[in-house]
Amino acid sequence: MFTITNEMERCGRENKRGVMATVIRVEGSAYQKEGAKCFIAEDGELIGLLSGGCVESDVIEHGKEVLQTGRPKKIYYDFRDEVDQIWGLGVGCNGAIEIFLELYDPIGHPEKCELMKAAFTTSKTEIIATITASNNEFEIGDKWIVSVKNEVISINRFEVKTNPYSKLLKGKSMLASLNNNTEVFFDYIDPVPTLCVFGAGPDAAPLVKTVKNLGWLVKVVDHRPGFVSETNFPLADELICYQRDESPEVGLHENVYAVVMSHQFIQDQIVLETLLKSNIPYIGVLGPVTRTEQLLQPICNKYSIAELKLDRIYSPVGIDIGAKNPEEIALSIASELVNVHRDGNSVHLKQTKGNSLLNTANSTEGCDFSLQI
DSSP states (O other): OHHHHHHHHHHHHTTOOEEEEEEEEEEESOSSOTTOEEEEETTSOEESOSSSSSSHHHHHHHHHHHHHHOOOEEEEEEOSSTHHHHHTOOOOOOEEEEEEEEEEOTTTOHHHHHHHHHHHHOSSOEEEEEEEEOSSGGGTTOEEEEOEETTEEOOTTOOBSSOOHHHHHTTOOEEEEBSTTOEEEEEEEOOOOEEEEEOOSTTHHHHHHHHHTTTOEEEEEESOTTTSOTTTOTTOSEEEEOOTTSOOOOOOOTTEEEEEOOOOHHHHHHHHHHHHTSOOSEEEEOSOHHHHHHHHHHHHHHSOHHHHOGGGEESSOSBSSOOOSHHHHHHHHHHHHHHHHTTOOOOBHHHHTSOHHHHHGGGSSOOOGGGGO
């Protein structure tokens, strides 16, 4: 996702066009679900996957037609019968997919392109509607944001013939038939998660790179101006330098994840207290659990355990993959971020090498870590 966003932004800077391809219908079993996307710049390569790699080369050829005509089009692939033998692909997905291709033209249609970019950059849940079929060919490709209030979905100027609400309200994209033979794809887009890395040491660089490759937004936060720089973190979306011994202002909310790794005890303690007073779902703390308990002791004396919700703390941080070097540790942490974000079932280091008191403190009325150190 990160590379698609970069390519879109490059097209904008260099006055280039491109083609966005989106899976709008899935029948049976397929590699991707509705809403999966890839992007082709007119002078670039295809980025993203719509299948296991079996249709992408053909999508590129259809994309050339879209670039030439400027008109969107739909293509359909069915691998459920002997057609698969004709293709010679042997994908074995036992399904069919329909793909919608549309022109990305940041100069000619900037507002539409901003909606296309929103699929990879939005910080809040969005439903973006796109007309994929209509008696009026000039309407095909029109886009707008669908408003959702009190579980009532406004579908712009159309009256609903079939009910798309149930799937959308469950957070799934879908295709719906509306009046006047109009077909609309409702693209349900989850907000892009943000990682705040508190600490701009050398070991933070591979973590920033790894998480950016997942398509997340990343902020790097440190009190040392010489550390938190674009030279050290060229991929970071935001660099924040704050005053030593003060609490940093970074904009914490339920879609923000944090890793504390400045290796500065007092600063980590200030940051940890700030994070625990917020509603973020994940707080990773680098270092041994005994150090984390030392960081927590004065904080626990100021607040009730119910307020702190210590089960959000992951210490030691990361998935238990036996990581040793900075790149492996970055992979371990990034894996844990995905696991928590997607509600996965991986084994965390805090389960295998952490302290049971830290993991269960959320259910107690007090925590005294001094006996565990």
